[in-house]
Amino acid sequence: MSELTLYKGEVFDFIDSPLNRKDAYRYFPDGALVVQDGKIIDCGPFKEVKGRYTDYEQVDYSGKLLMPGFIDSHIHYPQAEIIGMYGKQLLDWLDDYTFPAEQGFALSEHADRMARSFIEELFRNGTTACMAYATVHPASVTALFSVASEYNMCMLTGKVLMDRNAPAGLTDTAEQGESESRSLIETWHGKGRNRYVITPRFAISCSTEQLIAAGRLHEQYPGTYIQTHLSENKDEINSTLSLYPDCQDYLEVYERAGLVTDRSVFGHCIHLSDSECRRLAEAGSVIAHCPTSNLFLGSGLFDMLQANRVGMQTVLATDVGAGTSFSLLRTMGEAYKVQQLNGYPMSVFESLYKCTLGAAKALHLDDEIGCFGKGRKADFIVIDYAVTPSQQVRMDYLKHHEKWTLENKLFGLQTIGDDRNILATYIVGRRMK
Numbered sequence: 001m002s003e004l005t006l007y008k009g010e011v012f013d014f015i016d017s018p019l020n021r022k023d024a025y026r027y028f029p030d031g032a033l034v035v036q037d038g039k040i041i042d043c044g045p046f047k048e049v050k051g052r053y054t055d056y057e058q059v060d061y062s063g064k065l066l067m068p069g070f071i072d073s074h075i076h077y078p079q080a081e082i083i084g085m086y087g088k089q090l091l092d093w094l095d096d097y098t099f100p101a102e103q104g105f106a107l108s109e110h111a112d113r114m115a116r117s118f119i120e121e122l123f124r125n126g127t128t129a130c131m132a133y134a135t136v137h138p139a140s141v142t143a144l145f146s147v148a149s150e151y152n153m154c155m156l157t158g159k160v161l162m163d164r165n166a167p168a169g170l171t172d173t174a175e176q177g178e179s180e181s182r183s184l185i186e187t188w189h190g191k192g193r194n195r196y197v198i199t200p201r202f203a204i205s206c207s208t209e210q211l212i213a214a215g216r217l218h219e220q221y222p223g224t225y226i227q228t229h230l231s232e233n234k235d236e237i238n239s240t241l242s243l244y245p246d247c248q249d250y251l252e253v254y255e256r257a258g259l260v261t262d263r264s265v266f267g268h269c270i271h272l273s274d275s276e277c278r279r280l281a282e283a284g285s286v287i288a289h290c291p292t293s294n295l296f297l298g299s300g301l302f303d304m305l306q307a308n309r310v311g312m313q314t315v316l317a318t319d320v321g322a323g324t325s326f327s328l329l330r331t332m333g334e335a336y337k338v339q340q341l342n343g344y345p346m347s348v349f350e351s352l353y354k355c356t357l358g359a360a361k362a363l364h365l366d367d368e369i370g371c372f373g374k375g376r377k378a379d380f381i382v383i384d385y386a387v388t389p390s391q392q393v394r395m396d397y398l399k400h401h402e403k404w405t406l407e408n409k410l411f412g413l414q415t416i417g418d419d420r421n422i423l424a425t426y427i428v429g430r431r432m433k
């Protein structure tokens with residue numbers, strides 16, 4: 001028999017969407033999580049779980065929260081160096097900061113170094129899986145998959161496709177982009193915990209031929225994913241429609257190329273028409289809401305209530321480096337404020353779901369990550385509720401008034417929590433932070 005480890009603490013996970021039912025989560029205040037060979041084999045009340053095993057190592061996280069690791073469904077690893085740059089709005093920010101920084105990834109030593117520090121930063125923030133943009137350089141993809149493989153981390157990424165409207169050092173051609181992507185798919189897709197994401201950057205930087213090539217690749221490799229940006233900024237939309245005058249709206253540009261599927265993740269989607277929302281919902285596509293980025297670039301306020309009403313699948317994501325934090329706790333806090341401005345005081349359970357099981361389901365990964373169901377990979381985090389004087393004062397107050405409830409604990413983490421609250425991060429049962 002291989003070794004068992006029993007983690008004692010408060011245990012929380014989702015079993016369904018909180019939009020479907022009130023009891024969508026499990027919470028064991030005095031709970032236990034049991035891990036064997038990197039997988040979850042049991043969880044529940046400590047006394048009951050403990051009784052089922054005789055030979056195990058116990059790790060005591062009493063008073064701390066054990067929950068599935070965060071999943072960041074939209075992030076750019078080559079933009080870590082330019083987080084928080086005064087870029088004004090999207091198109092200026094891309095030209096002034098993003099494209100120059102991404103050119104540095106032509107050097108594979110740079111890509112290797114940045115891939116490692118990126119993944120370490122994810123772990124510091126409690127993120128255990130992500131869907132990331134690399135750059136146009138194939139070596140940037142190799143670097144990220146290689147480091148992720150060393151840690152046995154669940155990584156989804158792909159080479160950015162861009163054949164126009166960008167500096168020469170950052171462009172490929174439709175043909176070159178297709179063949180480089182194919183070769184990366186053959187090497188990496190499904191190898192260990194890696195998955196390939198076909199990545200046309202956005203319509204402005206991709207010709208019709210390139211988008212069609214991307215759609216063709218996905219048809220040939222239907223297990224791959226697609227990621228791109230959609231309707232983030234008004235100037236971006238106008239520019240797209242002038243480049244694609246035959247299309248009625250922005251989404252149609254991607255539809256014509258076969259890129260609107262249930263394995264497609266669209267970043268932002270702030271300024272969509274009702275028709276575009278309906279078509280995205282019908283396709284089962286995923287919309288990544290990135291509130292820190294949208295506020296930072298002044299892109300607009302994503303309407304989560306409308307998205308929920310239409311039945312669009314939404315997840316929360318950081319979008320670093322336009323996003324201003326690697327922390328999904330910070331991201332949840334900003335998502336709450338954006339929805340406040342829309343008149344929708346989104347519950348902390350909805351936010352948290354969209355960074356864990358909701359994201360895993362949206363990415364078709366829920367048999368591997370996102371919850372503590374038996375057989376899932378042991379990718380989990382341990383959260384300390386109070387690591388700052390302010391958090392301590394708040395906790396003491398709520399305890400004194402007998403209001404130290406799960407909802408108040410989680411809402412506090414969302415509002416005033418960050419990477420400091422992540423006490424430990426585990427990937428397949430191995431501690432990374």
Ligand code: GUN
Nearest residue numbers: 098201202229293319322
């Ligand atoms: N649209 C096209 N590329 C990008 C990018 O790198 N970041 C953001 N926020 N939007 C984009």
Ligand code: ZN
Nearest residue numbers: 074076267319
């Ligand atoms: Zn993005």
